Amino acid sequence: MKKIFYVVAYDVKSDKKRKKISELLEEWGVRVNFSVFECEIPRKALSPLKKKIEALINPKSDSVLYYPLCLNCRSQSERCGMTAFRSFEQKLIVV
Template identity: 50%
Template sequence: MHTPSSKQLVVVAYDISSNKRRNTLVKLLRGYGVRVNYSVFECRIGKAGLSALKMRIDEIQIM
């Protein structure tokens, strides 16, 4: 029997003009998923991972 994965596919796309913020975000996202385009990442993560990712992105926004 196949059990559904608790992980979901999350697509993260961004348009950030600040080099510092953009580079920080790219480094973060590389730890969560794969880059599929210059400003798009696909991440397979669970609910806890998604919550953590959102918090880290919020921290980057206030840099």
């Protein structure tokens, strides 16, 4: 199944809804900033994910942005500051 790399950024006022959105995105990627995730999402899963997120937000006060990145663009990304982010291959294990 082909996966597409997305940067997903959101600005959601409700703490409860923001938490639910982050939990949905954690299934597909890693948090790289407070409200920003890098995700690898299969094509077939993108539309259902968007629908779940859209059902949570208030379109008058909240926003969610999806930025697809090609492999070449992704390889040229740069980070400044904290670099202790997990990669997709790393799994977070809490004991």
